Amino acid sequence: MMGIAVNMLNGVSYGMILFIIASGLSLIFGVMGVLNLAHGAFFVLGAYIGLTLAGKGWGFVLAALAAGAAVGLLGLVLERVFLGRLYKQVNEQVLLTLGLVYIYWNAILWIWGPKSHIGKAPLALQGDIVLTSFSYPLYRLWIILIGLAIFAGLWFLEERTRIGAIMRAGMDDKQMTTGLGINYPLFSSFVFFLGAFLGGLAGFLGTPILGIQPGLSMDILLIAIIVIVVGGVGHVAGALLGALLIGVVDAFGKAYFPDFALFTVYLAMIVILLSKPSGLLGRRVNS
Amino acid sequence: MKNVWGKGLFLFLCLVFVVFSSYVSAVPAHAEGKPLTIGLLLPYTGFDPRNAPQMEAATRQRLDEIGWKVGDRKVQLITADEATDPNVGVQKAMKLVQQDKADVILGTLFGNVAIAVAGYCNRVGVPFAPYIEQSYSVIKTAPQGALLPTGTLKGSTYPGGLYAYDKLGFKTASILYSDYVAGEEYIGGFVEGFQKHGGSIVQRQAVPLGTLDFAPFLTNLQKADVVAFWFAGTMGPFLKQFFEFKQGQPVIAPTYWTIEPEIMNELGDKAVGVIGTGHDSPEMNFAKNRQFVEAMKKRLNGETPNHYMYSAYITTATYLEAAKATGGDTSRDKIIKAWRKVKIETPMGVVSFDKDGCGVGDLYVFRFQKEKGNYHWQIVDEGQYKQKPVRAPSE
Numbered sequence: 001m002m003g004i005a006v007n008m009l010n011g012v013s014y015g016m017i018l019f020i021i022a023s024g025l026s027l028i029f030g031v032m033g034v035l036n037l038a039h040g041a042f043f044v045l046g047a048y049i050g051l052t053l054a055g056k057g058w059g060f061v062l063a064a065l066a067a068g069a070a071v072g073l074l075g076l077v078l079e080r081v082f083l084g085r086l087y088k089q090v091n092e093q094v095l096l097t098l099g100l101v102y103i104y105w106n107a108i109l110w111i112w113g114p115k116s117h118i119g120k121a122p123l124a125l126q127g128d129i130v131l132t133s134f135s136y137p138l139y140r141l142w143i144i145l146i147g148l149a150i151f152a153g154l155w156f157l158e159e160r161t162r163i164g165a166i167m168r169a170g171m172d173d174k175q176m177t178t179g180l181g182i183n184y185p186l187f188s189s190f191v192f193f194l195g196a197f198l199g200g201l202a203g204f205l206g207t208p209i210l211g212i213q214p215g216l217s218m219d220i221l222l223i224a225i226i227v228i229v230v231g232g233v234g235h236v237a238g239a240l241l242g243a244l245l246i247g248v249v250d251a252f253g254k255a256y257f258p259d260f261a262l263f264t265v266y267l268a269m270i271v272i273l274l275s276k277p278s279g280l281l282g283r284r285v286n287s
Numbered sequence: 288m289k290n291v292w293g294k295g296l297f298l299f300l301c302l303v304f305v306v307f308s309s310y311v312s313a314v315p316a317h318a319e320g321k322p323l324t325i326g327l328l329l330p331y332t333g334f335d336p337r338n339a340p341q342m343e344a345a346t347r348q349r350l351d352e353i354g355w356k357v358g359d360r361k362v363q364l365i366t367a368d369e370a371t372d373p374n375v376g377v378q379k380a381m382k383l384v385q386q387d388k389a390d391v392i393l394g395t396l397f398g399n400v401a402i403a404v405a406g407y408c409n410r411v412g413v414p415f416a417p418y419i420e421q422s423y424s425v426i427k428t429a430p431q432g433a434l435l436p437t438g439t440l441k442g443s444t445y446p447g448g449l450y451a452y453d454k455l456g457f458k459t460a461s462i463l464y465s466d467y468v469a470g471e472e473y474i475g476g477f478v479e480g481f482q483k484h485g486g487s488i489v490q491r492q493a494v495p496l497g498t499l500d501f502a503p504f505l506t507n508l509q510k511a512d513v514v515a516f517w518f519a520g521t522m523g524p525f526l527k528q529f530f531e532f533k534q535g536q537p538v539i540a541p542t543y544w545t546i547e548p549e550i551m552n553e554l555g556d557k558a559v560g561v562i563g564t565g566h567d568s569p570e571m572n573f574a575k576n577r578q579f580v581e582a583m584k585k586r587l588n589g590e591t592p593n594h595y596m597y598s599a600y601i602t603t604a605t606y607l608e609a610a611k612a613t614g615g616d617t618s619r620d621k622i623i624k625a626w627r628k629v630k631i632e633t634p635m636g637v638v639s640f641d642k643d644g645c646g647v648g649d650l651y652v653f654r655f656q657k658e659k660g661n662y663h664w665q666i667v668d669e670g671q672y673k674q675k676p677v678r679a680p681s682e
Contacts, residue, residue: 003506010502105332114337116520118527118550128533137531140502210499211524211550215336219497254494254503262495 002134007255008248013140015247016147017206021220022227023154023239024198030171030234031191033090034083037097039199040221041104046071046200047212048112051119054204060122068201075196079189101217108214119207139208146205147240150198154236167191171234226265230272232282241280245272322361323610323617325603326389328379328404329418330396333371335520338396342418342599344586346393348579349603357607360615369395373403380404384413390617391415393602396595397519398422398440398468405429412619414626416606419598422472423682426643432619434626434644436602437566437635438677440469441476443650444517444541445679446672447564448480450652451539454668455562457481457512459489461536463504465519466493473517476679477541481515483680494518501525505532515539523550530557539563543653543664544594551655552662559662561655566648566677567597567635568664579634592634601633605640641676649673 025039050067054060078100086092120126121139128135158164166187169177178184203212210216223246231242246265253264260267272280327346329339343366355362365387369376376395383389392408392415395401401417402424408415409429416434417425420443425433437443451457460481464470470493478488490509494501496519505528508514514536518525522545529538540546543563551558569580569591579600583592609626610617623644630639636649652668 006506007503010500010506014500014502109336114340115549116337116523116547118524118553120553128531135533137528209528211521211527213335213337213520215333216499219499251500251503254498255507258492258494258504261498 002132003255005131006134006136007251009136009140009144010255011248011251012244013143013209013247014251015244016143017202017209018223018227018247019147019240019243020150020202020205021199022224022231022243023150023236024195024202025224026228026231026233026236026239027154027167027191027198028195029228031167032083032188033088034093035090035097035225036083036192036195037094037221038078038100038104039195039224040217040219041101041108042071042075042196042199043203043206043220043224044108044212044214044217045074045104046203047119047207048108048117048203049200050204051117051207051212052112054119064201064204067204068197071200071203072193072197075199076189076193078196079192083192084185084188101221105214105217112214114214116211116213117207118211119204121208143205143209150201151236151240158236163187163190223265226269228279230269230279232279235281238279238281245280321388322363323357323615324387324389324391325362325364325606326380326383326387326392326394327364327366328369328376328383328392328394328400329366330371330400331366331368333369335371335396337520338593338595339368341587341590341593341596342394342396345583345592345596345599346603348582348586349600349607352582353607357610358615360610362607365389369400369404371397371400373399376400376404377407380407384408384411389413391606391622393606394418394599395421398424398472401425402428402468405433408432414606414617414619414622416602416626418602419595420677422468423645423678424468426645430643432623434605434623434640434646435677436605436638436640436646437598438646438648439476439679439682440472441479441682442645442676442678443566444473444476444564445480446650446668447515447539447541447562447652448477448486449483449671450480450564450668451477451513451515451562452481452484452486454652455513455537457486457537459487459511459513460539461490461492461509461511461514462488463492463494463501463508463514463516463518463525465496465498465517465521467496467519469519470494470496470517473541474515477515477517477539479679479681499524501528502532505529505534508534511536513537513539515541517541517545523547526550526558526561527554530554537562542594543655548591548593555662556657558655559657562667563653563655563664564650565594565653565664566650567594568651568653568666570663571666573636575632576634597635601635601638604631604633605629605638637674641678645676645678645682647674647676650675650677 046067050063053063125139227242232238249268254261331339367379395417401421405425405428423439464474489511540563544565608629612625613621627640639647650672651666653664654667656665
């Protein structure tokens with residue numbers, strides 16, 4: 001029983017990191033119809049920027065926000081200078097963002113070198129907490145709470161604000177939304193900034209658990225894509241549901257079916273896509 | 288009439304070309320003017336690119352020391368990125384051999400790349416030696432043309448298993464390892480040593496390559512006298528998570544040098560007592576080692592050399608010694624014969640080869656300790672594995 005409870009916590013905490021990164025990817029894809037393959041690189045960049053700032057004495061929270069903002073700005077430049085010119089050119093967008101992965105990768109190697117790092121949780125979140133009959137690392141519990149807080153903020157933005165209304169309208173019918181006088185290109189830039197911010201934030205928040213190394217971008221991108229495919233694109237609740245499902249399946253798969261550990265996540269994706277091709281809470285993406 | 292003369296001239300020119308080409312390719316491998324070309328394959332990109340620049344630096348260090356010459360022959364180094372991918376490794380090896388006319392291929396890091404490249408080199412008759420320990424399969428794949436200067440994966444961890452049972456008194460072990468050839472063999476060597484005099488393995492967990500979150504495996508860990516683990520590229524993150532989950536058992540990292548030093552220092556007191564085996568240490572106090580450490584620190588802005596650099600240096604050094612012995616003749620049979628006879632003093636101690644081309648050297652058991660406020664790996668057992676082939680008895 002204890003094993004099941006601990007593995008559930010493992011899955012949920014890992015899932016929360018996946019949610020933060022996947023929510024950014026889902027927003028960008030949902031609003032703009034752009035599958036940003038450089039999103040994994042945003043994760044890695046955010047981790048290294050955050051670790052550098054934390055190493056210079058910036059507090060954990062400040063370093064996390066600054067890392068997200070820095071990556072967000074980079075995303076904004078990417079969108080304004082490159083992606084904005086490739087409207088509806090899906091193949092070109094994919095090629096461009098894939099090429100950018102290699103540029104970011106080499107830039108990371110050039111600036112920070114090839115070494116891997118593990119982040120330090122803030123002092124107050126280090127150590128462990130006793131839960132009934134077992135102790136569990138405190139930071140992993142906090143990641144769950146942080147993830148839920150981010151979800152609450154994004155849900156509020158999506159469902160209760162004008163920006164969210166524009167987001168949902170744009171996903172349903174972009175031309176109509178533009179026709180109503182909304183400056184959609186400017187709005188797209190904001191969404192791209194937010195998506196990249198979330199990617200960078202996830203990178204730094206994940207370092208005390210996952211660590212970071214330059215080659216991580218494609219691995220994390222792949223799992224983020226699986227999350228948004230499973231949860232459904234363009235819906236923050238879908239990203240959360242997908243991330244929790246993948247996180248839990250991954251944890252239980254590794255714990256109880258280790259010989260098939262690599263396969264369990266893909267099996268879950270296949271089963272869900274067969275029963276619901278648009279994902280659990282998916283909406284049709286209007287490209 | 289005109290046509291006949293034209294065709295005849297064309298055929299004559301073809302004949303001249305064929306004869307000329309045959310002459311050129313029949314020219315000996317150490318023709319005057321042709322530099323001795325070392326093709327260096329390293330993973331500058333891919334899954335684990337951390338160590339490639341350092342290994343290249345160590346290679347260049349050795350070449351600097353000999354003035355980039357073997358006898359009268361200049362040496363040139365051509366690097367290529369194998370990207371931690373066997374297909375890419377073979378493609379790049381083909382480029383180094385066919386286009387760059389490499390006399391030898393050195394390098395590779397991951398076992399799957401090493402085996403693939405060994406197979407290619409064996410087919411085309413070019414000698415090959417990987418950097419760092421590799422599976423004995425490399426020699427089996429290329430019995431006439433591959434050497435393992437730093438020994439096999441199993442051989443390098445075998446003493447750790449012996450030490451854990453014989454000296455530390457552990458009777459049972461739980462093991463975790465990356466689910467691929469190097470993971471299985473590194474931990475396999477430890478297991479072979481541990482079981483030799485009666486130790487038993489209570490649990491084996493094969494972890495998918497690239498796993499970052501070890502929580503499910505740590506939650507599943509069964510109690511044993513000791514936990515032994517080996518992961519590609521993620522030893523440090525595993526150890527950190529191991530201590531976070533408060534497992535409590537003693538820990539053995541069969542290859543201590545694969546744990547990132549910066550992470551060990553961050554773990555600090557928690558990591559004191561972790562045991563591992565290795566061939567070398569910057570702290571070993573003999574002249575060759577001190578000179579090497581000094582030279583590499585100067586070359587790499589104060590960075591202390593790690594096992595990857597030692598291995599790269601030693602592999603290059605043994606090849607150059609063989610090339611010196613043949614007078615610069617790099618034809619495969621001659622160079623392999625000379626290479627297997629090499630016995631030189633290196634920063635790792637005296638290195639030579641057994642009859643199969645497996646390195647013979649020294650192995651030590653290390654313990655992570657704290658002394659005067661500084662953390663470092665201290666040799667705790669150096670008696671049992673001196674000047675022996677670095678291969679497990681089963682190989």
